[in-house]
Amino acid sequence: MKGVNLALGAAGLAAFLALGEAVPRLGLVKEAYFPPTSRIADALGDELADSAFWTALGDTLTGWALGLAIAVGAGIVAGVVISVVPHLREATASTIEFLRPIPSVALIPLAVLLYGTELRSVLLLVVYASFWQILIQVLYGVQDVDPVAEETARSYGLGTWARIRHVLWPTALPYVMTGVRLAAAVALILAITAELVIGAPGLGARIAVAQTSQAVPEMYALIVVAGLLGLLINVGARTVERRALAWHQSVRGEVAV
Amino acid sequence: MLDVRGLKKVYEGSGRRVEAVRDLTFTVGAGELVCLVGPSGCGKTTLLKCMGGLLAPTAGEVLLEGRQVTGPPPGMAFVFQEYGRSLFPWMRVGENVELPLKQKGLSKARRRDLVADALRSVGLADASSAYPWQLSGGMQQRVAIARALAYEPRVLLMDEPFAAVDAQTRADLEDLVRGLWRERGITILFVTHDIDEAVYLGERVVVLSASPTVVQEQLKVDLPPDRDQLHTRVAPRFAELRTHVYEQIQAAKRGVQLGGTPLEAAPMDAPPPLKDGLR
Numbered sequence: 436m437k438g439v440n441l442a443l444g445a446a447g448l449a450a451f452l453a454l455g456e457a458v459p460r461l462g463l464v465k466e467a468y469f470p471p472t473s474r475i476a477d478a479l480g481d482e483l484a485d486s487a488f489w490t491a492l493g494d495t496l497t498g499w500a501l502g503l504a505i506a507v508g509a510g511i512v513a514g515v516v517i518s519v520v521p522h523l524r525e526a527t528a529s530t531i532e533f534l535r536p537i538p539s540v541a542l543i544p545l546a547v548l549l550y551g552t553e554l555r556s557v558l559l560l561v562v563y564a565s566f567w568q569i570l571i572q573v574l575y576g577v578q579d580v581d582p583v584a585e586e587t588a589r590s591y592g593l594g595t596w597a598r599i600r601h602v603l604w605p606t607a608l609p610y611v612m613t614g615v616r617l618a619a620a621v622a623l624i625l626a627i628t629a630e631l632v633i634g635a636p637g638l639g640a641r642i643a644v645a646q647t648s649q650a651v652p653e654m655y656a657l658i659v660v661a662g663l664l665g666l667l668i669n670v671g672a673r674t675v676e677r678r679a680l681a682w683h684q685s686v687r688g689e690v691a692v
Numbered sequence: 693m694l695d696v697r698g699l700k701k702v703y704e705g706s707g708r709r710v711e712a713v714r715d716l717t718f719t720v721g722a723g724e725l726v727c728l729v730g731p732s733g734c735g736k737t738t739l740l741k742c743m744g745g746l747l748a749p750t751a752g753e754v755l756l757e758g759r760q761v762t763g764p765p766p767g768m769a770f771v772f773q774e775y776g777r778s779l780f781p782w783m784r785v786g787e788n789v790e791l792p793l794k795q796k797g798l799s800k801a802r803r804r805d806l807v808a809d810a811l812r813s814v815g816l817a818d819a820s821s822a823y824p825w826q827l828s829g830g831m832q833q834r835v836a837i838a839r840a841l842a843y844e845p846r847v848l849l850m851d852e853p854f855a856a857v858d859a860q861t862r863a864d865l866e867d868l869v870r871g872l873w874r875e876r877g878i879t880i881l882f883v884t885h886d887i888d889e890a891v892y893l894g895e896r897v898v899v900l901s902a903s904p905t906v907v908q909e910q911l912k913v914d915l916p917p918d919r920d921q922l923h924t925r926v927a928p929r930f931a932e933l934r935t936h937v938y939e940q941i942q943a944a945k946r947g948v949q950l951g952g953t954p955l956e957a958a959p960m961d962a963p964p965p966l967k968d969g970l971r
Binding site for chain 2: 583584586590593594597608682687
């Protein structure tokens with residue numbers, strides 16, 4: 436069954452690529468704006484041979500990873516503190532609900548004002564967008580603590596810190612993992628957006644340069660790279676999730692007793 | 693060992709006031725195995741949580757070895773009915789048993805010995821590296837019991853621990869608890885809604901009234917200390933005792949205090965007066 440699905444997936448992708456090759460060649464769309472697959476592939480090959488491309492990729496990944504790490508750290512700490520300190524959740528709920536829907540891109544002018552085209556501009560946007568994904572998941576996850584598990588921990592004399600570490604954290608972990616997966620995707624979107632719009636160095640800035648210099652196939656090649664990056668990040672996040680949650684119902688499945 | 697004096701617990705919330713436990717007074721002697729039995733919804737769990745320091749009573753007090761219980765005392769271990777939720781699925785069996793010992797600050801070698809010994813006594817010496825959810829329900833409850841044993845409590849509180857396992861497993865676990873009690877000399881307070889279980893296990897049975905709860909009756913179980921599922925349960929004295937407890941529970945549900953006792957010399961103390969009589 437898995438083999439069949441894999442074959443179908445490969446066939447679908449091949450058909451899509453063939454369509455991308457055929458449609459411009461048949462003149463259905465203008466080749467200048469929509470180059471055939473083979474030309475995009477050529478441009479991709481050229482990019483891979485260019486050291487400036489790898490620098491740009493490194494810049495994007497740096498912004499992405501650093502921003503995500505800050506957001507995950509801050510989101511987890513803030514989420515746990517808000518949940519553990521009495522009344523803090525109620526007091527912060529309205530503020531969070533107000534701040535959370537603000538689109539991160541709306542902060543681009545602020546980022547430029549504060550940091551210009553530095554990495555810090557990218558970080559500001561990435562952190563703002565990913566932070567809420569993590570925070571919300573942590574807040575939900577912490578609420579999921581089983582009262583029986585909590586009472587068990589208390590009856591065996593586990594203090595606040597030990598209960599956070601041994602009960603609250605493992606309970607929230609599946610939620611945190613979902614948050615990290617979502618945040619990882621959002622962080623990449625924001626990193627590339629920031630580079631594209633602000634001109635901070637990275638893949639986004641390179642896409643903008645390719646566009647203004649009419650290097651259309653190169654532009655597509657860079658977009659493909661961004662897409663592949665997103666794919667890899669998602670696969671990576673899922674693998675980490677599976678490893679960390681081997682004990683969880685969603686991963687372990689049904690066991691024969 | 694364990695004194696419950698005038699215990700009262702009222703739950704208040706959202707305009708509703710529920711008096712779960714009205715006025716409970718009884719004692720459990722050192723090394724005793726006492727079964728608490730009462731009609732369903734009579735506040736057994738509330739009582740046990742107050743005794744274990746998990747809930748603060750509205751009035752009255754619980755004393756463990758003369759000291760008032762204000763939080764979970766170190767000398768007391770709890771076995772919950774919901775073993776599946778009480779064991780941590782993210783830890784292996786051995787880690788589950790070991791966690792409270794780490795909290796106690798015991799050395800690694802000591803912890804290893806205690807975990808191995810506790811798992812051996814419940815017949816799960818080989819299960820240490822399994823996850824709880826890989827075990828059957830009965831085995832999971834054995835792990836929970838092992839965790840309590842490894843903690844080396846002087847008092848073990850058990851809240852309907854076998855209510856969720858099948859009848860055969862249940863019989864095995866009952867014998868396990870009695871065996872451990874005789875072997876280790878722990879004081880055990882065992883809460884159940886099952887009359888047969890209470891009589892089979894206990895040295896003494898405390899019958900609770902319906903909510904709001906008071907002590908309906910206390911009964912000494914004068915069965916021989918060596919009990920087994922086959923013979924004890926068909927002994928005439930067992931039938932007499934269980935009939936008596938059954939009648940008391942039925943009376944408790946109706947809210948009356950049975951007058952004369954059909955059992956010679958069975959009740960331990962004069963039954964406490966029921967203040968509001970018929971309700």
